[in-house]
Amino acid sequence: MxxxxxxxxxxxxxxxxxxxxxxxxxxxxxxxxxxxxxxxxxxxxxxxxxxxxxxxxxxxxxxxxxxxxxxxxxxxxxxxxxxxxxxxxxxxxxxxxxxxxxxxxRDREQPAAPEHRWGDGLESLGVLTVSGWQQLMQFFAFTGLTITSLLTLLPRPWRWRWTALVAQMQQAGLNAVPIVALLNFLVGAVVAFLGATVLAQFGATIYTVDLVAYAFMRELGVLLAAILLAGRTASAFTAQIGSMKVNEELDALKVQGLSAIELLVIPRLLALVITLPILGFIAILSGIAGGAMVAVLSLDISLTQFIGIVQQVPLLHLWLGLAKAPVFAVLIALIGCLEGFKVGGSAQSVGERTTASVVQCIFVVILLDAVAALFYMEMDW
Amino acid sequence: MSADSVVIRVRGLVNTFGSNTVHKDLDLDISRGEILGVVGGSGTGKSVLLRSIVGLLRPSSGEVEVFGKNLLTLSSQERALTERRFGVLFQQGALFSSLTVLENIALPLIEHARLNRAQATRLARVKLALAGLPANAGHLYPATLSGGMIKRAALARALALDPEILFLDEPTAGLDPIGAAAFDQLLLTLRDAFNLTVFMVTHDLDTLYASCDRVAVISQKKVLIADTLENVAANPDPWIQSYFHGPRGRAAATAATGNAA
Incomplete structure (x- = not known):
């Protein structure tokens, strides 16, 4: 050859x-x-x-x-x-x-492949910063758009989409109950064990009950429910709306004079605002139940005693915890939907946006929870 | 038609989805080097037939042989070897959306022909040019391409390994008439250059007249007739009559004879 x-x-x-x-x-x-x-x-x-x-x-x-x-x-x-x-x-x-x-x-000039230069890293840092800023602005704009749509819808009950709302409530809320309850039950048990280990050294094992009750009412119940919702529902919102964008379904809505915000975002937003406090409440109950199980089975605290102590916890703490739920719900729904709208034309982009939406939601939820904890403490609540 | 020149042989093919029978006792032979156009009304199972032949769909019963081998009974290694000998152009292009056009074309070259990236890209550029795409389209992602460009890029990918059989699912749908005519011409040139066998599902009457050697009509769950265009058009079946002698059919026939004259 x-x-x-x-x-x-x-x-x-x-x-x-x-x-x-x-x-x-x-x-x-x-x-x-x-x-x-x-x-x-x-x-x-x-x-x-x-x-x-x-x-x-x-x-x-x-x-x-x-x-x-x-x-x-x-x-x-x-x-x-x-x-x-x-x-x-x-x-x-x-x-x-x-x-x-x-x-x-013939006569075909090949385009030169882009060259790598010094300073490319600096450039991409700049691009990242600007796009981060733009994303924040985009989020505010989207929030404003959703609020105005909500306000125009409010006095027009005939345009409320009950079916979509109920369907979303079932998917995001009812279907999430088992996993939320189970997870919080387990975390409740873990917190009780932790409390018992530390408090036993001071002969104050009985305060384990207070620890579990306070922790779940003020912080953990709603926080864990919100984090689960961020992983479970925000990703679903992004993927649903993103695939609709890839299929040009969003364009089809637009040319038919229908508002994607009204049809897609508002039912999802309202569904989360309604269901997250309920899920949060279920989470609190399961967490305390987990604590109760540990108390009864391995700390020699009777169930009556346990319930008696929990009843003495001021109700204020429950309200302080649950008050955060609607705020978390709004943020999760808005971020999930907005990331869906940001999807480009490809399957890869759906994946990227879904990841971004979950990461952002969890980050925002934890950040806000920390800020709220600080605020409550300063207010002596 | 001698027996050894038959590259695709379909015998007694039955495809049922639930209670819906799409194909019943369908027979079809495709011989080497011919361009076969497959026509039929919407929902008569043209694409299903294509998917059965390339092995994407397991038929309810019946036999499909490609190069004398039944794809579904081959070992996965033999099957991959056989599959390398045909290229498929899907209806929507099915380009990998996370890869650029050049990477899409280079992928089978890298994976199957064991070329390195630079060599594969070099060959991919030529396929790109053969398919009639401008050089700067190579670095674009499929999401940014127009419908016609997607078709051409997908054709370039289907041709990447110099296949012996090319399966085309509505290749000219969504192309402008000039682009579609260029595609017909491209197909003929490729066939002549590579002795390519082409299985083409199409609705485009102009393509049928311009490039197909034989036309198979799928109707009543089987291949009603597979013959030259003149013989098919002369068939008394009412669907064929309205297909080839309706207003569009007449226009395409006139255009084809006009070109010939």
Missing amino acids: SDALVLQSAPAVTSGDPLDTNPWPRLYLNGHWTLSEYQQLLKQTAAPTQTPRSLDASGLKSIDTAGATLLLDLLGAETLGALVESATGLSDERRALLQMVAQSM
């Missing part, structure tokens, strides 16, 4: 030919020029040292576009096109193939 491409200079006999019909130097094309031989060919062939004037392909056994491309790279589109025209031993099909490849690549 080493003779795949041979350039032969003029033999002495024909040197007397007039220059324009002189077929030398002549290029001989041999063997298999196919994709399976491509690696071999790359190693064995080199661009001819002189521009050949004619081509003999009678030794060519097979050729495909890969071989044709290699030939094109070695000879250049102009030369190849001219050679193929007058080539001997070339079947019509192969002539057509070579000509088509030469033709399609």
